[in-house]
Amino acid sequence: DQQVKQNSPSLSVQEGRISILNCDYTNSMFDYFLWYKKYPAEGPTFLISISSIKDKNEDGRFTVFLNKSAKHLSLHIVPSQPGDSAVYFCAASARGGGADGLTFGKGTHLIIQP
Amino acid sequence: ETGVTQSPTHLIKTRGQQVTLRCSSQSGHNTVSWYQQALGQGPQFIFQYYREEENGRGNFPPRFSGLQFPNYSSELNVNALELDDSALYLCASSLTSGLSTDTQYFGPGTRLTVL
Numbered sequence: 001d002q003q004v005k006q007n008s009p010s011l012s013v014q015e016g017r018i019s020i021l022n023c024d025y026t027n028s029m030f031d032y033f034l035w036y037k038k039y040p041a042e043g044p045t046f047l048i049s050i051s052s053i054k055d056k057n058e059d060g061r062f063t064v065f066l067n068k069s070a071k072h073l074s075l076h077i078v079p080s081q082p083g084d085s086a087v088y089f090c091a092a093s094a095r096g097g098g099a100d101g102l103t104f105g106k107g108t109h110l111i112i113q114p
Numbered sequence: 115e116t117g118v119t120q121s122p123t124h125l126i127k128t129r130g131q132q133v134t135l136r137c138s139s140q141s142g143h144n145t146v147s148w149y150q151q152a153l154g155q156g157p158q159f160i161f162q163y164y165r166e167e168e169n170g171r172g173n174f175p176p177r178f179s180g181l182q183f184p185n186y187s188s189e190l191n192v193n194a195l196e197l198d199d200s201a202l203y204l205c206a207s208s209l210t211s212g213l214s215t216d217t218q219y220f221g222p223g224t225r226l227t228v229l
Contacts, residue, residue: 004156034217043118043204043220044157089156100170101147101159102206102218 003027004092006105014113019077021108023090026071030092034102035064035075038087047088048075077110085112118207118221126227132193135224137205139186145169145210146188147218148180151202163188164210192226200228 005024013019021035031052036044050057050064050073057064063076077084087109091102119138127133139146145164149157159172163182177193186207192199202225206218 006156036220041222043120043206043222046217046219049217091156101149101162101172102157103159104149104156106154106156 002105003030004090004103004105006088006090006108008108009106010109010111012111012113013080015082016079019075019080019084019110019112021075021077021088021090021110023073023075023105024071025073025092027092027094027103028071029094030103032093033064033066033073034091034093035062036089036091036104037084038089038107044089080110080112082112082114085110118205118219120203120205120221120224122224123222124225124227126229127195128229129195129197131195132191133195133226135190135192135203135205135226137188137190137207137221139188139205139207140219143207143209143219144186145208146182146186147206147208148188148190149204149206149220150174150199151204151223152198153201157204160190195228197228200226202226 034049035047038044048062066073087107089107090105121136147162148160151157160174161171162169166182179191181189202223204223205221208218209216
């Protein structure tokens, strides 16, 4: 029973264009959502997060949108750069990331084409 | 400020053996969580430690156990290793204040291979 789903295993985007990564969740108790980026042979690196009381959070080239009624969130990267090529994980938690830990999706491999 | 570090980087064990993995938390963090990442999957929550006590646990059997020390470093112990335990083990540290835990920051992981 996957509570966090990333339905696109991979995504190819041209450099300079917008990358949109999607994530769906089923657990209505989730109230905090995060995106992590992972390069091979490294641990996940925190990118951006959003609390369920907001519907948008922006940090430089990265924007996360949350649609609570649809239980859907997305990460927008604009403009996409070659260094953005990595696996992106969506994660969710209840109680602000407390003792239940983070629940991750399976990841989306983003490939930025020159 | 130092980040989260883990040791060893790689480890090879045989089925039935026991293994201990180590993690040093980021400076100022008082909470450590452990995750298992199998190939092609997202990380799965094993457990979390706060103030040297287990604070939450995912769907992992008791042969997965842990410790957190007064300096907030941590160990993950796995007994009676099985082939399916082969995975990347990730440690994440965070700051717990009151009832909420801040963003978790991950170490580079330990790659465990069970033969």
